[in-house]
Amino acid sequence: MLKQILSKLPRKSPKSDSLDSAGSDSGSNTPNLGNGFQCTIGGSSLTSKLNVVKRVSSAVFPSSIAAGAEAVEPHLSFKEVSNPQKHNLFISKLNLCCEFIDSSDPVKQDLKRETLIELVDFVSSGSAKFSEPAISALCKMCAMNLFRVFPPKYRSNFTGGETDDEEPLFDPAWSHLQIVYDLLVRFISYSSLDIKVAKKHVDHSFIVKLLDLFDSEDPRERDCLKTILHRIYGKFMVHRPFIRKAVSNIIYRFVFETERHNGISELLEIFGSVISGFALPLKEEHKIFLWRALIPLHKPKSVGIYHQQLTYCVVQFIDKDPKLASTVIKGLLKYWPVTNSQKELMFLSELEEVLEMTSMDEFQKVMVPLFRRIRCCLNSSHYQVAERAHLLWNNEHILNLIAHNRQVILPLVFPAIERNTQNHWNQAVLNLTLNVKKMFSDMDEELVLACQCKLEEEDIRSSAAAEKRRLTWERLETAAGVQPVACNFLAPIKPATCPVVC
Known part of the structure; x- marks a missing residue:
């Protein structure tokens, strides 16, 4: 009896061993044709290799991104996939570019470069949709390619950057780094970027590592960083106090510890426009930045490298609050050079600009x-x-x-x-x-x-x-009976004998 009842129950169909059967519809026959091709019969539609969808592997996508998301094969072109799949292809290509490729493999390097150019073109077209997985993948890719430790500096002097006698050093990997920077600039400048979501990934840690790159000896890289940091400061208002504090720390370390940094002029150029946008009356925090960061920047020997930008920042402060003029002049007098004539010329030029904006009081x-x-x-x-x-x-x-x-x-x-x-x-x-x-x-x-x-x-x-001093010395010399210098030798003094027997 029991066997008869069990025989009438529907039997469960065996699971398919195909990698693509997990995404197929339960009511259709979907034979796997191998090599990535898949044919769907139930809906009278044929899906070719161009529309292949694979499960996201945890080795490619981090677990922080939505588990079970689907990504298109990253080697496909954006023109070869449908619009709904372009977003997944964008994330796939970003994660593909996270892989470090050694310079000994030019084929893979060229493939990665082409992929990065595709990503830049896709973002430039305005078709990109920066969801949280896309933002996370892009920030991760930029971090993997840009954030690095610079090699030791082998310059003979300690001027803290390029001088007139030194040629700038260019990074051999710049052709690759430039595309990553271009993508990051376009991402930060994207009009429909959700700042509330983006600030979770462009966070304090990301900004600190970005600021560390300002010490690069390649002026092209510092110029790109200047643009990016300026856009971040303008767009992410919540990060503004932290950026000002982080830049202040870089200046403190430069002035009071190392006196070596390649990006002080670029950082000051950014802050020149930042200071011009300060609201009135000035906050105490901004005045402290002037007293503790900008004025001590006159101390290092390498002030000539960034003096033009420094003067502009100081003048902007006085333009905002004319009462700061006397404070600035006192600071200049405190750090006024004594033996460096070229530095003294810079101070006189800056002093003239400051005095032009100084009131009588x-x-x-x-x-x-x-x-x-x-x-x-x-x-x-x-x-x-x-x-x-x-x-x-x-x-x-x-x-x-x-x-x-x-x-x-x-x-x-x-x-x-x-x-x-x-x-x-x-x-x-x-x-x-x-x-x-x-x-x-x-x-x-x-x-x-x-x-x-x-x-x-x-x-x-x-x-x-x-004359009185001269006569006094003459009388003293006469009274002391000073002999000529050649004969003026004292005889050695014999030690006195001790009468006490020890």
Whole structure:
């Protein structure tokens, strides 16, 4: 009886061993033709190799991407698949490009390059849909290809980047890296990109590793990174405070530890536009960035590499808040070079730009220490430094500030002017000194005469004091009976004998 009941129950059909049977419909006969071809009879449609769908292997796609997703064979072209399958093909190609290919295999390298170019063209066409699996796969691919440790730097000097005497070093893998950077730029700039989803993958860790690449010695790579970081800062508002903090840390390490970094100028160029977009009034965080990061950047020897960008950032801060002018001038005086004339020329140029934006109140706070330093520059034996310091008087705004405060400034600089007129070796500097003296005479002739009389009195007192010192030394030498230097040898002193018997 039991056997009769069991015999009437429907029997379960045996499982197919085909790899493609898992995706077939249970109500249709779908014979596997082998080699990737599959024919569907029940729906009167034929599916060729161009529409083959395979299960995603965990070795190709990470488990974080939706398990059981389907991907098209990555070696197919986007033109060879239907529109619904292009998204899966996009992810397949991204994961294919995650594989590291050694330079000894040019065939695979060319295949990877062609795949990357396909991806760039696909994103450029606007057909890409950046779902979370696609964003995750793209960020993973960029990380695998771009994030790397640079080899040790073998440059002979320690200037922290290329100088005028050094040729930039170009990365031999740039033809490959350039396409990856191009894809990343287009991804960040994509108009329909969901920022809420993208920020999960373009996270703090991704940004830190991206910033580390700014130390690349290839200027082409740094230029691409500059564009990418600027787009990330503009699009991912939630990451802005972290980016500012991370860049500050790079500057601190450069200024106070290594004094070596290749991308300081590019980072400052980005922050030049960032500072111009700061809202008013400035936050305390932004002022701290000026005090602790930008002003100390005047200290390193290699300031000439990034001085133009640094000056622009400083001027942007003063443009936002004119009260910061006195703070900036104090910072320049703190780090003013003493023995480096080329660096001193840069400081004088920056000082002129800062003074052009300085109000009368801020100028009066710093004019005494400022013109003590300018006085030294006027007397510099390096003619370019002396010449550049004299040219400050050709600026109308600076001349106006000096004219209104001439009672304080002229007594400070007049001794340097007189000293130049008497014994400076360069004729161009001598002519500029006479012009400055004439400007002061036109402003206030009585003050010039008073300063001249005071200087003459000081010279007389100085000469008298020098003569008094000379006579004093002569009397001391006579009283001590000083012998000629050749005979002035002391006899060795014998140690005293100890009367106590030990």
